[in-house]
Amino acid sequence: MKVTFPHMGNLYIPVRAILQELGLEVVVPPLPSKNSLNFGVKHSPEFACFPLKVNLGDFIEAHHRGADTVIMAGGIGPCRFGYYAEVQREILRDLGYELEMVVLEPPRGHLGELLEKIRRLTGKRSLRQVWAALQLGWEKFLAVDEVERLSHRVRPREGRRGSTTAAYRQALALIDQAGDIQETRSALARGEEILNNIPRKSGVSPVRIGLVGEIFMLLEPFANLHLEEALGELGAEVERSLYLSDWIKTHLFLDALRWKKKKESRVAEAAAPYLRHFVGGDGLDSVGNTVLYAQQGFDGVIQLMPFTCMPEIVAQSILPRVSQEKNIPVLTLILDEQSGEAGIRTRLEAFVDLLERRRTALAQEE
């Protein structure tokens, strides 16, 4: 069995470690690119969600490199995510690709089903081996999130443009290469050291921007046109409302046990005056996190969504009211295969400029 899985930011680092630790042969697709996207766009329905097209491109690229099994997340709820894997399965079959799809769905209290599918992948591996693989993967999830958070703080203060991105990539490579938990911890420490040693400008006070929106657009730099890098280099400090390890904790472990995570209920409470129920995907979180960012004194919020994303369209229709009542500027960016980096860059420059001027004006009023 040669397994592959879709890209979503740094997901490939811990997932590859888990699968290799389980003794599986892993084919990591090349990082998403114009080339893989072209495959996805060519073979997907025009109005399919943008992430579906990017992922389909990943699978085709992986198949060309020998993969025969795809591990894909499934979904439930009112948006189209529940159909994703089925649609992709059909498309791949029509193309004549012999790819088996193993769809892992959020357990929602039925842990048994999920474990059964995992069992298909792990075969005769003992529980101890599976547990050891998961532990290594978890350590890598925490490590990649940690260096990513740090890069967000360092980038707007860097003395030489691009130095944070280079150091961040170096840190990720160290974590990727680590062979066990101890090595992962050392790689994290070394990565943090490299990022912390970047020469910084003194006396800068960057505007702070919260990022909300659909998970794939938030986590995958190719899909969001490297927005975090662009904002950091424009002098803004970003904080993302979602990191991989948070998502795993909430949607796999706590969900399986039907426990609500504290942060999740805090987000739902913050959203409640505007939106009281789950609308699929991350729509409710986009509203709640925007309120929380306003309460925490952030200068602005950017909502990221794929074109035609239903949950984010709901959030988008509510955010102007949140923006007005909570007095926080909100910019919505709708992205798909037609979006170009130059156009987005111009809008980001204008937004950061607006936030800086607004901050100066508010300071003068005090």
Ligand code: SF4
């Ligand atoms: S959250 Fe949006 S982009 Fe993701 S599957 Fe649902 S509708 Fe599509």
